[in-house]
Amino acid sequence: MKKQATFLGLLACCLLQFASCTGGPAGKTVYNLSDYGIRPDTRENMSPLIEKALQTIRKEHPEGKELTIVLPAGRYDFYPDQAASRTYFVSNHDQPNPKAVGLALEDMDGVTFDGQNAELVFHGRMLPLSLLRSKDCTLKNFSIDFEQPHITQASVIANDPQAGQITLELAPWVQYEISGDSLFVKGEGWRHCPPICIAFEPETRRLVYNSSDVRMVLSKVKDLGNRRILAEGWKNPQLVPGTVLAMRTWYRPAPGIFLSHNTNTTLKNIQVHYAEGMGVLAQVCNNIQLDSFSVCLKGKDDPRYFTTQADATHFSNCKGLIRSENGLYENMMDDAINVHGVYLKVRQRLDDKTVLASFEHAQAYGFDWGFAGDTVQFIRSKTMELLDGTNQIASIRPEDQDSVCGAKVFRIAFAQALPAEVTPEASIGIENLTWTPEVIFAHNTIRHNRARGSLFSTPKKTVVEENLFDYTSGTAILLCGDCNGWYETGACRDILIRHNRFINALTNMFQFTNAVISIYPEIPDLEHQQKYFHSGIVIEDNEFDTFDTPILYAKSVDGLVFRHNTIHQNQAYPPFHWNKHRIMLERVTNATIEDNQFEGGFDPANDVLQQ
The missing domain is CATH 2.40.30 (Elongation Factor Tu (Ef-tu); domain 3)
Known part of the structure; x- marks a missing residue:
C-alpha cells in the first residue's frame, strides 16, 4: 500500500511538471518561469535568468501554438548587468543605444505573459519590457517600478x-x-x-x-x-x-513598456509606478487594447508624489483600433494618452515620382515610417493645408544608411506623379494615412498630472467618453497637429467627445492650454490659410466644473458642434486665465453651439469670441 501511494505521488509530480511545460488551460503550452530558477523576493538579479529562459522558450515553442508564460507572484529585481542588450529607436524618446532590457519578448505569436500580480523592480537605467514583431499577444497582471527613480x-x-x-x-x-x-x-x-x-x-x-x-x-x-x-x-x-x-530633467531614455511592429496586442491589469519616459510607447502596431492599464501611485499611502517622466500612454504611427479603457492615470509629467502619426519633410525632389524625405524631430526617427502600398497625402507646413488628392508608395528605403534602424532620411517612390508644389522650397510634409488608427478612450480617470489630459491627432473615428478629468492642471483634451515643431500628424475628421466630467482643469499654464478643451493645430501662417485643418468634431453631454472662464477653444475647424453640455462654476481658486471667453473660435466655420447650461447664464455677445 505504501509503495502504491509513493508511485501515485511520483506520478502526480510528473504530471504537474509536464503540465507546467507542455499543457495548460484550453490546450495552451504553459511555461512557469520558476522552473528556470527565477524566484521572487531574493533581491538577486533576474535579468540574465529571464533572458536565458526566454531564449529557451523561443527555441522550444512550436510555431502556431498558443503559449502562456507564468511568473509567480512576488518581487523580482532586474539590473542592467547581464540584461538583454538591444538597439531600439523609440518614438518620442531620446535615443541612447544599446538599451538594457529586463524582459525582451520578441518574435512570439499567440503568447500570454501572466505576471500573477508580480512586482517587477528595475535598477539603474533600463527599458523594463519590450514586445516586438509579435502577433496575438497579451501582457497582464504585473507592475513596473524602479528602486531609485530619476525624479x-x-x-x-x-x-x-x-x-x-x-x-x-x-x-x-x-x-x-x-x-x-x-x-x-x-x-x-x-x-x-x-x-x-x-x-x-x-x-x-x-x-x-x-x-x-x-x-x-x-x-x-x-x-x-x-x-x-x-x-x-x-x-x-x-x-x-x-x-x-x-x-x-527633460531626459527620457526609455518607456516602461515598448511595443513595436505588433498585431493584436492586449495589456491588462498592469500598473506602471515609474518609468524614465512614457508608461507605454507603441509604434508601428496594428490593434492595441488597454484594459485596466494604469500609470499610478501605489495607493494612498505611497510616499511618492510622481509617476512617469513623460506621457502615461503614447501611440505613434499605429493603425487598426486603439482601445483604452478602465485606466487610472495620475501624477505623471505629461499626458494620459497621445495618439498621432509622424510627418516627414520633403528634402529633395529627385524626379516627378521620387523624393527624399526626412524625420525632423530629434526624438522621433529610426523606425519604419511606411511601406509599399501605403496611402499618403501632402501638406503645406506653413498654412497646414492639404494638397488635393492622395498618392501611394511604390517603394521606400532608407537613404542615409543601410537599414531602417536609426535612419532619418528615406527615398520614396510614388505610384502617381507628384504635384509640382512638392518641393523643399514649398515646405511640404508627408502624412501616411494607412498608419492612422481609430481610437476609443473610455471609463478612465486622469488626475493630478502635468501638462494636459489627453491628445488625439488621427483622421479616423475617435470616441472619448465616460472619462473623469480631475485637476489635469492644463487642457483636459487637446486636438493638435503640427508639421513645424513636433511633426506630429494630423487632422481630426470624426471625433466624438461625450459623457465626460471635467473638474478644475487649467490650474496651470502649459503649451496649448487655451481652454478646458483646446483644438489647437500649430499653423504659422493662419492669415493665408484657405482650407481648414480639423473637421467633424462633436462635443456633447459633458459636465464641466470650473473655477475659471474658458471652456472651448478652436482654431481652423470646419464643422464643430458644442451642445447639451453643463457648466458649473466654483470658487476653488481665483480665476487667472488670460482667455476671458467661454468659447473662443479662431477661423472656424459651420459651428453649432446650442442647448448648453451655464451656471450664471450665458451671453453669446460676451461669452463667445469668433475671430
Missing part, C-alpha cells in the same frame, strides 16, 4: 523669497552629494543636477495652483545635515512650507 522628491521646510533662500528636505530614498556648491542626485549608474521641478500640494497631491514648471537653482547649496539643504537663488513665494517638489 527627485523633496519637501519645502522653509522659504524666504525676499532673501532668495529655500530649505528643502530630500525624501528618504534619495541619494545625493554636493560637489562644489552644486547638489547632484544619483542612482545606480546615473547622476544629474535637476534644473526644473513640479510643485504638489501635500494633502491633495494636486499641482500647486498657477505654478506650472518651476525653475530651480541648485548651484548654490549648503548641506544642513539630516537630509536638509539650503539653496540660494530661489525667489518663488508659492513654495510654502509643506509643498512637495518633484525635481527632474
Whole structure:
C-alpha cells in the first residue's frame, strides 16, 4: 500500500511538471518561469535568468501554438548587468543605444505573459519590457517600478523669497552629494543636477495652483545635515512650507513598456509606478487594447508624489483600433494618452515620382515610417493645408544608411506623379494615412498630472467618453497637429467627445492650454490659410466644473458642434486665465453651439469670441 501511494505521488509530480511545460488551460503550452530558477523576493538579479529562459522558450515553442508564460507572484529585481542588450529607436524618446532590457519578448505569436500580480523592480537605467514583431499577444497582471527613480522628491521646510533662500528636505530614498556648491542626485549608474521641478500640494497631491514648471537653482547649496539643504537663488513665494517638489530633467531614455511592429496586442491589469519616459510607447502596431492599464501611485499611502517622466500612454504611427479603457492615470509629467502619426519633410525632389524625405524631430526617427502600398497625402507646413488628392508608395528605403534602424532620411517612390508644389522650397510634409488608427478612450480617470489630459491627432473615428478629468492642471483634451515643431500628424475628421466630467482643469499654464478643451493645430501662417485643418468634431453631454472662464477653444475647424453640455462654476481658486471667453473660435466655420447650461447664464455677445 505504501509503495502504491509513493508511485501515485511520483506520478502526480510528473504530471504537474509536464503540465507546467507542455499543457495548460484550453490546450495552451504553459511555461512557469520558476522552473528556470527565477524566484521572487531574493533581491538577486533576474535579468540574465529571464533572458536565458526566454531564449529557451523561443527555441522550444512550436510555431502556431498558443503559449502562456507564468511568473509567480512576488518581487523580482532586474539590473542592467547581464540584461538583454538591444538597439531600439523609440518614438518620442531620446535615443541612447544599446538599451538594457529586463524582459525582451520578441518574435512570439499567440503568447500570454501572466505576471500573477508580480512586482517587477528595475535598477539603474533600463527599458523594463519590450514586445516586438509579435502577433496575438497579451501582457497582464504585473507592475513596473524602479528602486531609485530619476525624479527627485523633496519637501519645502522653509522659504524666504525676499532673501532668495529655500530649505528643502530630500525624501528618504534619495541619494545625493554636493560637489562644489552644486547638489547632484544619483542612482545606480546615473547622476544629474535637476534644473526644473513640479510643485504638489501635500494633502491633495494636486499641482500647486498657477505654478506650472518651476525653475530651480541648485548651484548654490549648503548641506544642513539630516537630509536638509539650503539653496540660494530661489525667489518663488508659492513654495510654502509643506509643498512637495518633484525635481527632474527633460531626459527620457526609455518607456516602461515598448511595443513595436505588433498585431493584436492586449495589456491588462498592469500598473506602471515609474518609468524614465512614457508608461507605454507603441509604434508601428496594428490593434492595441488597454484594459485596466494604469500609470499610478501605489495607493494612498505611497510616499511618492510622481509617476512617469513623460506621457502615461503614447501611440505613434499605429493603425487598426486603439482601445483604452478602465485606466487610472495620475501624477505623471505629461499626458494620459497621445495618439498621432509622424510627418516627414520633403528634402529633395529627385524626379516627378521620387523624393527624399526626412524625420525632423530629434526624438522621433529610426523606425519604419511606411511601406509599399501605403496611402499618403501632402501638406503645406506653413498654412497646414492639404494638397488635393492622395498618392501611394511604390517603394521606400532608407537613404542615409543601410537599414531602417536609426535612419532619418528615406527615398520614396510614388505610384502617381507628384504635384509640382512638392518641393523643399514649398515646405511640404508627408502624412501616411494607412498608419492612422481609430481610437476609443473610455471609463478612465486622469488626475493630478502635468501638462494636459489627453491628445488625439488621427483622421479616423475617435470616441472619448465616460472619462473623469480631475485637476489635469492644463487642457483636459487637446486636438493638435503640427508639421513645424513636433511633426506630429494630423487632422481630426470624426471625433466624438461625450459623457465626460471635467473638474478644475487649467490650474496651470502649459503649451496649448487655451481652454478646458483646446483644438489647437500649430499653423504659422493662419492669415493665408484657405482650407481648414480639423473637421467633424462633436462635443456633447459633458459636465464641466470650473473655477475659471474658458471652456472651448478652436482654431481652423470646419464643422464643430458644442451642445447639451453643463457648466458649473466654483470658487476653488481665483480665476487667472488670460482667455476671458467661454468659447473662443479662431477661423472656424459651420459651428453649432446650442442647448448648453451655464451656471450664471450665458451671453453669446460676451461669452463667445469668433475671430
